[in-house]
Amino acid sequence: MIELVSAAQCVTCDKCIAVCPTNVFDRGADGVPVISRQQDCQTCFQCEANCPTDALFVAPHTHPLPAESFAHDEEHLRRTGLLGSYRRDIGWGHGRTPGAARAVGPALSPSGPPLIS
Amino acid sequence: MTLELDADVLVVGGGPAATWAALKAAEDGAAVVLADKGYCGTSGATASGGTGVWYVPPEPEAREKAMASREALGGYLADRRWMARVLDETYDRINELADVARYPFPVGPDGKPLRTGLQGPEYMRRQRVRVRRAGVRVLDHSPVTELLTTDDGVVAGAAGYQRQADRAFTVRAGAVVLATGGCAFLSKALGCNVNTGDGALFAAEVGAELSGMEFSNAYGIAPEHTSVTKTAFYNYATFYRADGSVLDGAGSQRGRSVIARTLLASEKVFCKLDRADEAARKAMRLAQPNFFLTFDRLGIDPFTQPFAVTLLAEGTVRGTGGIRIVDDGCATTVPGLYAAGDAATRELICGGFTGGGSHNAAWAISSGSWSGRAAARFARALGPSAARRQVRAAGGAGLRPTGTTSSVSAAEVVGAVQAEVLPYDKNYLRHGDVLRAALGQLDGTWAAVRSGLRADGPDVVRARQAAAMVAHARWMYTSALARSESRGMAKRLDFPELDPAQHFRITSGGLDEVWARPQEVAA
Structure with a gap:
């Protein structure tokens, strides 16, 4: 679930508010998105993929994590490279190659084509 | 306060089928509105999950092999003519994605482009751009809650609620395409929580029929307490018991039921992708970056550490x-109403089994394109007087309860449905006695919804989702009980064999009175 909105990183572009398929965010008084309906988060990582400044972190868990969880430790997430890792892996962002162009996976059967998705 | 729009074609949904429908209707000259519950571009199973595509070059031998390979799996309920036209349409549309939308397909070791799959976020962000450039008016965060019909029962638009704008909306349209996805009962399977079967409810309320609802017990493997139900790489898995011994018979393609049985016995099932070699491990990350999100964030090496x-x-x-x-235009039995993608039956191309996104993706592309064109033609034939037709709202359960008091909440209804459709010993490993008991519970839930589920404003959306899920579950189990055999994914513990005498599809429908009956498979 969405666990972190970094006020330090956020440029208040409203993109996550727009793209969240389940309408989890509201715009806060200072413009920084607020996680208003975390229970509706479907853990799809779309907000993260679309955040231009890597200000969001979605934990893989489909239940909320406690306050002391790693998912709320912005410094840890940055140090370990987890913050913004999905956007990096799919090659979104200036100067990156779209992951789709590099998506040549293994062939699941000896005569089959490489898996590309 | 209410947003009121007119269109030739209204497309309900925002995933692949919806965007192809909107594109092709707009290219045909129609004025198109697309209304999505979430955000067109991120909504639905494909945008988050990505998908293989049933893309087969038009070489007779390859096409024949592609069609033949799935017939037995699907219980011989597919239709060769439909398979052939889906293969044709999908081939053309995927090439259009490459040539017109400039989707960056990868290049294989032989230097040839690979076009048998699509990365979800990339595919759907491009589809959004294309739809908007085609002049389609996109309404995001605008869940439709009911259809509008004329007095003689022709579908003439829809009404809904814009969640972020906090206002109701109506779209008067010459034709409506339902591309709302299937129903995963809010199970949190990847990208699927917008897929609550809403379109099927809307369709049934105007008298449309369903087909193949017994083929509704797909379960995806995911690491415990997480959402990523991408299963291709479990082909490399070995499954283990808690004590580290190998779980005999467990597997992804065959043997998923062994996993279910073990979980039902309150035992944990562990997994390692320990059959992937070093080259495969590297390549897997490129093909499915989202598959590894879970592991990287949990700090697990799925190749060496059991999870x-x-x-x-x-x-x-x-x-x-x-x-x-x-x-052939994906019309339903109701004039003015079309269905595409997972909202529509996919039996025509894969009978009673898919298991993979590949056929569903091809179906979404094809049925979307066909329904969009057909809806545009239907609207054009109505002429300009279409917008002056008298219409009435068709919604019932959750919108217009028959009782006077509010006696049940949407959350309670969702809980009641989930209790009957999520457990493996009810929906996955099906037995007639269990299905009948579950159906009895669901009938009771429906009666409670019909009389006492009441909502206003934005809460209408949750009420309608809950109602749609109950309806969906009842068509599923009624259809499952009507098939006293095992065919495709609709396996029955009490009838484990395929019965040649039941080589038919099962049509279903109805709301207060649910029905199911055999339907001959066209030769």
Whole structure:
């Protein structure tokens, strides 16, 4: 679930508010998105993929994590490279190659084509 | 206060089928509105999950092999003519994606482009751009809650609620395409929580029929307590018991039921992708970056460290049941109403089994394109007087309760449905006695919804989702009980064999009175 909105990183572009398929965010008084309906988060990582400044972190868990969880430790997430890792892996962002162009996976059967998705 | 729009074609949904429908209707000259519950570009199973595509070059031998390979799996309920036209349409549309939308397909070791799959976020962000450039008016965060019909029962638009704008909306349209996805019962399977079967409810309320609803018990493997139900790489898995011994018979393609049985016995099931060699491990990350999100964030190396797995219900998202299609333009049995993608039955191309996104993706592309064109033609034939037709709202359950008091909440209804459709010993490992008991519970829930589920404003959306899920579950189990055999994914513990005498599809429908009956498979 969405666990972190970094006020330090956020440029208040409203993109996550727009793209969240389940309408989890509201715009806060200072413009920084607020996680208003975390229970509706479907853990799809779309907000993260679309955040231009890597200000969001979605934990893989489909239940909320406690306050002391790693998912709320912005410094840890940055140090370990987890913050913004999905956007990096799919090659979104200036100067990156779209992951789709590099998506040549293994062939699941000896005569089959490489898996590309 | 209410937003009121007119269109030739209204497309309900925002995933692949919806965007192809909107594009092709707009290219045909129609004024198109697309209304999505979430955000067109991120909504639905494909945008988050990505998908293989049933893309087969038009070489007779390859096409024949592609068609033949799935017939037995699907219980011989597919239709060769439909398979052939889906293969044709998908081939053309995927090439259009490459040539017109400039989707960056990868290049294989032989230097040739590979076009048998699509990365979800990339595919759908491009589809959004294309739809908007085609002049389609896109309404995001605008869940439709009911259809509008004329007095003689022709579908003439829809009404809904814009969640972020906090206002109701109506779209008067010459034709409506339902591309709302299947139903995964809010199981949190990847990208599927917008897929609550809403379109099937809307369709049934105006008298449309469903088909193949017994093919609705798909379950995807995911690491425990997580959402990523991408299963291809479990082909490299070995499954283990808690004590480290190998779980005999467990597997992804064959042996998923062994996992279910073990989980039902309150035992954990562990997994390692220990059959992937170094080259495969590297390549897997490139093909499915989202598959590894979970592991990287949990700090698990899935190739060397065991992790607990679960099975998440994917219902009719990876099943094949949905709204019944009656012609080549994907018309339903109701004039003015079309269905596409997972909202429609996929039996025509894969019978009673999919298991993979590949056929569903091809179906979404094809049925979307056909329904968009057909809806545009239907609207054009109505002429300008269409917008002056008298219409009435068709919604019932959750919108207009028959009782006077509010006696049940949407959350209670969702809980009641989930209790009957998520458990493996009810929906996955099906037995007639269990199905009948579950159906009895669901009938009771429906009666409670019909009389006492009341909502206003934005809460209408949750009420309608809950109602749609109850309706969906009842068509599923009624259809499952009507098939006293095992065919495709609709396996029955009490009838484990395929019965040649039941080589038919099962059509279903109805709301207060649910029905199911055999339907001959066209030769």
